[in-house]
Amino acid sequence: MNVLVINCGSSSIKYQLYRMETEEVLSKGLVERIGSDRSIVHHTVNGREPWVETAEILDHRQGLYQVLALLTDPEKGVLEDAGDVDAVGHRVVHGGENFSSAVVIDQEVLRGIRQNVDLAPLHNPPNLSGIDAARHNLPHATHVAVFDTAFHQTMPDYAYMYPLPRVLYQKHRIRRYGFHGTSHQYVAERAAEFLGRPPEELKIISCHIGNGASCTAIEKGRSVDTTMGMTPLEGLMMGTRCGDIDPAIVPYVMGKEELTLAEVNSMMNKHSGLLGVSGISSDMREISEAAFNGDKYARLSLEMYTYRLRKAIGSYAAVMDGVDVLIFTAGVGENASLVREWTCRNLSYLGLELDQEKNADLPKGPQRISTDRSRVNVLVIPTDEELMIARETRRLVQQEEQG
Ligand SMILES: Nc1ncnc2c1ncn2[C@@H]1O[C@H](COP(=O)(O)OP(=O)(O)O)[C@@H](O)[C@H]1O
Numbered sequence: 258m259n260v261l262v263i264n265c266g267s268s269s270i271k272y273q274l275y276r277m278e279t280e281e282v283l284s285k286g287l288v289e290r291i292g293s294d295r296s297i298v299h300h301t302v303n304g305r306e307p308w309v310e311t312a313e314i315l316d317h318r319q320g321l322y323q324v325l326a327l328l329t330d331p332e333k334g335v336l337e338d339a340g341d342v343d344a345v346g347h348r349v350v351h352g353g354e355n356f357s358s359a360v361v362i363d364q365e366v367l368r369g370i371r372q373n374v375d376l377a378p379l380h381n382p383p384n385l386s387g388i389d390a391a392r393h394n395l396p397h398a399t400h401v402a403v404f405d406t407a408f409h410q411t412m413p414d415y416a417y418m419y420p421l422p423r424v425l426y427q428k429h430r431i432r433r434y435g436f437h438g439t440s441h442q443y444v445a446e447r448a449a450e451f452l453g454r455p456p457e458e459l460k461i462i463s464c465h466i467g468n469g470a471s472c473t474a475i476e477k478g479r480s481v482d483t484t485m486g487m488t489p490l491e492g493l494m495m496g497t498r499c500g501d502i503d504p505a506i507v508p509y510v511m512g513k514e515e516l517t518l519a520e521v522n523s524m525m526n527k528h529s530g531l532l533g534v535s536g537i538s539s540d541m542r543e544i545s546e547a548a549f550n551g552d553k554y555a556r557l558s559l560e561m562y563t564y565r566l567r568k569a570i571g572s573y574a575a576v577m578d579g580v581d582v583l584i585f586t587a588g589v590g591e592n593a594s595l596v597r598e599w600t601c602r603n604l605s606y607l608g609l610e611l612d613q614e615k616n617a618d619l620p621k622g623p624q625r626i627s628t629d630r631s632r633v634n635v636l637v638i639p640t641d642e643e644l645m646i647a648r649e650t651r652r653l654v655q656q657e658e659q660g
Pocket residue numbers: 466467468469496539540541542543545587588589592593
């Protein structure tokens with residue numbers, strides 16, 4: 258079974274083609290700057306040098322057509338025919354309360370995803386364009402939606418409700434949903450496997466820290482709380498997003514700086530976080546380097562970033578009455594030893610002890626970076642949201658076949 262996994266942003270399509278019998282990635286790539294006359298297509302086959310070309314790609318339909326042309330190209334491709342794509346797994350960011358697991362896409366599912374556009378105006382519209390494009394170009398394939406929010410639908414009401422007038426929940430579904438669920442679930446399962454323990458026995462805190470960042474409390478394999486909320490802006494300090502702030506700042510700044518709603522939204526989503534505080538970059542590599550070279554604000558941003566993450570970890574240890582496993586994952590979590598080190602300071606009251614040497618020098622793959630004495634297993638687990646989406650897609654296709 259060949260499964261194509263698609264993750265569509267407003268101006269991009271990320272794709273990976275899997276042969277599910279071996280879970281091998283046959284090809285992967287990225288179409289950038291869709292909507293411009295200088296769109297860029299990066300396409301890789303079996304780890305060979307990427308093929309890069311510039312073209313005019315006006316929309317997602319055209320972008321996907323281009324991807325399929327590459328995948329079936331006699332030279333650059335891996336398939337004879339687009340008909341060899343058996344199923345497509347789509348990342349859909351906001352499933353709201355409509356979806357607590359992945360589903361095969363039909364008219365009713367599309368209606369459900371559209372209902373959540375208001376809750377995720379930046380994410381759901383491009384996700385819908387991607388689904389439309391893929392159904393148009395691959396009408397014979399089974400299409401599956403895998404939601405970032407689904408894993409967090411197990412949160413109890415006292416964790417997902419905001420202390421606002423309840424009518425806002427009833428009228429507008431204003432509540433906490435959480436994101437990165439596919440990643441949190443994947444690394445939690447890998448962690449249990451790595452430790453040779455059933456997930457039901459473990460209290461896990463997973464830190465998915467990439468450009469977006471969130472921390473989740475996982476008890477008995479289920480999400481019981483997570484730092485992102487109604488939108489992916491709540492919670493941790495991120496690359497360009499502020500995370501938690503006093504909500505009164507919003508009307509105050511709008512008044513003082515004469516900002517519109519769109520401007521204040523953009524300030525909090527695109528010009529805050531590491532970038533806003535350091536004034537240098539949202540990229541953790543550049544921040545670490547600048548801090549190392551003595552830049553005061555880079556250092557401040559790094560201290561805030563790790564301090565806020567440590568507070569989230571402490572609060573989730575309180576939520577679950579302890580923690581057995583702490584996981585670091587995604588671009589920053591997997592690569593930035595300094596971030597892991599600073600985050601784990603002052604967690605000795607939990608019995609957590611980091612092995613500094615292991616932390617500093619990590620081989621690839623899942624690793625333990627705590628000492629043998631440490632009461633908490635601190636693990637670095639590379640995430641793989643695409644593989645998880647491919648597996649969910651295969652599961653649903655097989656379920657359909659069995660009727
Ligand atoms: N070697 C590294 N050291 C520190 N940070 C890194 C390293 N490699 C990647 N990162 C950081 O990972 C982040 C991107 O994470 P990623 O999970 O790829 O993001 P996305 O949310 O876009 O999927 C960037 O801030 C980048 O600086």
